Amino acid sequence: MTAGQVVERYLRDLERAARPLPAEHARELVDDVAEHLAAARAADDSEAAVRTAIGRLGSPESIVAAAFAEAGIVPVPARIGWGEALALVGISIGFLLFVVGWILGLAFLWSSQAWTTRQKLVGTLVPPGGLGGFALILVRPTLYSLPPAAGTPLAIGWLVAAVASPIWLATRVARNGPAMRPRATAPAER
């Protein structure tokens, strides 16, 4: 492996490890370490020298752990808890429960840290009312004052969206990775 490849792999590992950090912190960290290694390579570009420099930097995990400590945040493991489950049930079938269920589902959806704002918007609007909206089309096709021909494709599309959207949201939780919450104590002064 050449010195360049060693550096590239290390930076890629660091980038992956830094993903749970706030984006700005992650970018700064990777930039700083990349700059460090570029300076080290300017002094000695042999593979052995680069490996020594990386050894002194430490593992990507330890660097990211230090970044968490400095930023005063701790990662909250990504998992579907009670709040997330109620959110998904609420937005899919809550509408059938006198509409209130859907609104409660939205409250759980928006108060959860497991999703990004964009994902929460999708959960809210695709489709509005979830399966309840689908039921409305079936019961009152004239409600949306659509030509009869448009009714069936709309109903099918609605049904697909109402089922797919909560499933998609459920799969996002693990993909989003750990959420952040502020740590109780301030970082120590150094």
Added chain:
Amino acid sequence: MLALLRGERRYGIEIVELLGGIDGLATSEGTLYPLLSRLRRERSVSTSWQESAVGPPRRYYELTASGRRALNAFAEEWARYRDAVDSLLGAEDRSTS
């Protein structure tokens, strides 16, 4: 870290190598970058890019006025803490001998 910058401005790799090499501050160089990043964000240090004779341009770090104040405050507090520990250890020595 701020103390390293008291007398002069230095560039990033120089700071972390100096700190990483100090006995008693067992730390890997990489873990110092998040600290440096926080000092930047707090505006305790300011940075400027400068061309280098060898290799890529270097980012130099310099203490700001607020960084200097933070350093002085810490130095005072540290002296008090050190004196307190010294006096406790001194008392222990006398009682055991």
